[in-house]
Amino acid sequence: MAGKEKKESGLWEYSPAPESASIGKIAPKYGLFIDGKFIAPAKGRYFPSINPATEAKLSMIAEADAADVDKAVKAARKAFGSWSRLSASERGKYLYRIARMIQERAREFAVIETLDGGKPIRESRDIDIPLAAAHFFYYAGWADKLEYAFPNRKPKPIGVAGQIIPWNFPLLMAAWKIAPALAAGNTVVLKPAETTSLTALKLAELFSDCGLPPGVVNIVTGAGATGAALVNHKGIDKIAFTGSTDVGKIIQKAIAGTTKKSTLELGGKAANIIFEDATIDQAVEGIVNGIYFNQGHVCCAGSRLFVQESIHEEVVRKLKHRIKSLRVGDPMDKNTDVGAINSKAQLETIQKYVRLGKEEGAEIFQPSCNLPDKGFWCPPTLFTNVSQSHTIAREEIFGPVLAIQTFRTEAEVIAKANNTPFGLSAGVWTDKGSKIFNLTSKLRAGVVWANTYNKFDPVSPFGGYKESGFGREGGLHGILPYVQF
Amino acid sequence: MTQRKISGIPATSPRIDQVGVEERCARFTSRSIKSTTKMQGLHMVLSMIDLTTLEGADTEGKIRQMCYKASHPHESIKGLPATAAVCVYPTMVGVAKKALQGTGVNVASVSTAFPSGQGPTEVKLADTKLALDFGADEIDMVISRGRFLQGEEQFVYDEIAMIKELCGKKARLKVILETGELGTLDRVRRASDIAIAAGADFIKTSTGKISPAATMPVTLVMLEAIRDHYFSTGEMVGMKPAGGISSAKSALHYLVMVKETLGEEWLNKDWFRFGASRLANDVIMQIAKQTTGNYQSGDYFSKD
């Protein structure tokens, strides 16, 4: 603690505690999961999926083109008839079965998620995988109760849902998309992100083991072109997309002339606001959890920190002290807090913003960490002396980079917090109840965490205001995007 | 160790959110402590124990047996450290002192109408003086929880300061907050701040007579009070969770908490103690397991 910004010399350092990689069985090559079978892509093209912590190749992933996507949509369309006519309680039972089987194989999924995406095993083991299973379990129960969700309405499924998910929570996002779609009687064509396809493909295997009828869920792997083929396919009734605001806008435009429904869960630049009457130590934890969770690869990350001026010095000191105890490195080590950046491209983006932050005059702090030689790494980073007009305070970085600003009054911080095109999430820290409710009602964001941050639950609706997208995932409100009246 | 500087009661203390504290504690317990870290940690734990007996039925014989255990934890394993201290009633300090002569193990005495603290201040002072006269190296006093809960913070502060004055340079003062009777983490934090301001060398969770005794959340809140004091003055204060920590595994998680909250400067018996009676054996068994590779049975370890 006394040493200034110097790596402490390890009186009692944690020995490596690696999770066993062997539990994650990964095939050397994966095809496309269409109509209940893994098949080779039409053009026979494959691309590698690598471990971002070692840059070692994990597997070869099929690249789906328009013809493959067409096959998948047709399979989903064919399956829609019998799946939507299946009694709702039976549909629900399939989902229950899926949830349980994910729980049974949780450790295997966690290991693969960490190998493929670079997130710490602690997070994939304690957060991603249990939440994914819980999501299926929650929506399983809705399948035969849908008419209670919409007063005075009779919900019907929409048809075939095209779903495109990001690389930051691969299995969890698949669960967020697939579970409510199936519960409401739709069938699905899902495209995982190209850097993190593996757990979705393992999920496909699990669907087969569960006896899910062929074609109910189809998984097409590939990059942007595959996604575009899915979005533009005429046989799709609905697009659900989670990803960047830029791509979200392209999708919104692409389907403008069609009757396709859509939900978009896009970027964010959340304000996390600390008042002088906050529980400071818990707030510091909330800041850390808000921005360094999952390497900051979180659309709702609390990337803009607003600290009341009277406690700025104290908060920054505690924050610096705290992030020195974060362990950065091997994601498979059970003691790792911050894992690998998901890809080289993302690392370059983050580094660009860190450079911009310095150039624009903000003051950087990074604890010294012994980063591995191979792989993609960024230490937990914070910037002080940031003002509202700095690029790092306006644009989504999607990395472990925090921009700290100060404020004086409630009115000022509400105005600053809302001064962004985004509106996904926000955080408020104060011990005063009436102030919390003032803030939580005035912040224009879909999720507001008061005296906590980055909490997720299947029963809790999630989604954005403004350019952070529309539609909700999770909870009762998460069913609406998958039904029509 | 330099003499603590005394200051007045701080006007306010930080507020505490219980759920946030529990979440942080869950992170400490998810640390995986393996191989050399574990072995090193177990030795550290053993060396930080205040081996304790505080029974109405304590006898001189019982005290002598415990003192032997404290200075020779387990003869068949070489290189084990002695415990930091034994902790006894004032009347037993003389016996313990004699039994521990030349071992380097300190004798700590509870005092101030332990465990309830419901006695006149004069009695508390006399109680403490007696223990000091018998040669106690450390005094574990209890605060007047009743007065604290009545809002008489100045009274509580003054009592601690008087005991501290009595201890002078002779003995280090541990102040027991009896957190199980304080009701909220906000009060734990407030009591910690008062004790530190009044000159406590250590703050200590519990007497062991009230449930709950030491828990990770109360310990974390107290560690944060110590850290905040250090941040503002540069002065270190020690911490002693007592009661309820009986497994080596949980003791290691406490060390993780100290390391990540305060830093490694606190990871020695000068600044961190465990008040425990059963913990030592589990630690020794774990050390034996690490050495031999076999899981151990209690039958092979003395229960003094």
Place this chain on the structure above:
Amino acid sequence: MARLEVLKTYKIFIGGKFPRTESGRYYSPRDKKGNLLANVCLCSRKDLRESVVAARSAFGGWSTRSAFNRSQILYRIAEMMEGRRTQFIDELIKQGATASAAKKEVDLAVDRLVYYSGWCDKFQQVFSSVNPVNSSHFNFSVPEPTGVVGLLADEKTSLAGLVSGIAALVAGGNTVIALASESKPLCAVTFSEVIATSDVPGGVINILTGSKKELLEHFGSHMDINAVVYQGNSNEELSQLRSLASNNVKRISSYDKDWMDTAQQDPYFIMDAQEIKTTWHPIENIGSEGSGY
């Protein structure tokens, strides 16, 4: 000697005031016989811009106003409209309606305001939820207004579509810029005069007249409009609107409805211009069974 009728100058309604269009332009809708109905403002994109500024500045106050108060104000609009029934009926007849159809439309518009007045403090209860999360947190979700909303009002009705759209939007706490029926704009202007005397804060409801073809593009592309409600059935218009909406991820709702149908009213019209906000807070759990804080 017959008295010379005093004709009304049909203005537009922005920020609680009645200007003519800044452009100075007008158009002249005519009845079936070819008689001039009025010289109506042909609004420009600048008029739209001014309206958005007014609607944005009114949004904070309107959305945080108590639901009960919003409810009373909507009811007040109905009261004021009731008193002007004959004027609306006359205008509707001028614009080609039969006497009975005109009376039906005015009655329906008044009743619809009363209907949505009632929803102001109730739809939140129907569409909110308390979510039992698997951790020590209190978690609830409530609808909040989307913000500044454009309304491209029904072309076929002069009053029914416009009032249905505005009532649902402002009941939910949004502020509105409505573009009136191009061919039947008279009632919209008179309706704005009703609004002006109904305790509706300036800027909450703004009403423009003019060419949909010209202004639709600007409704779609304006970065400070959060949503647009389109009452109509032109795929071309809708697809243009949706395409432009992607500039700022604007929400587009479209309804091809017969607004004269008494069944075309329900809280889902309100919900289409609502966002769901979810709030979390820890629950301290001390002193109950099994707690050992």
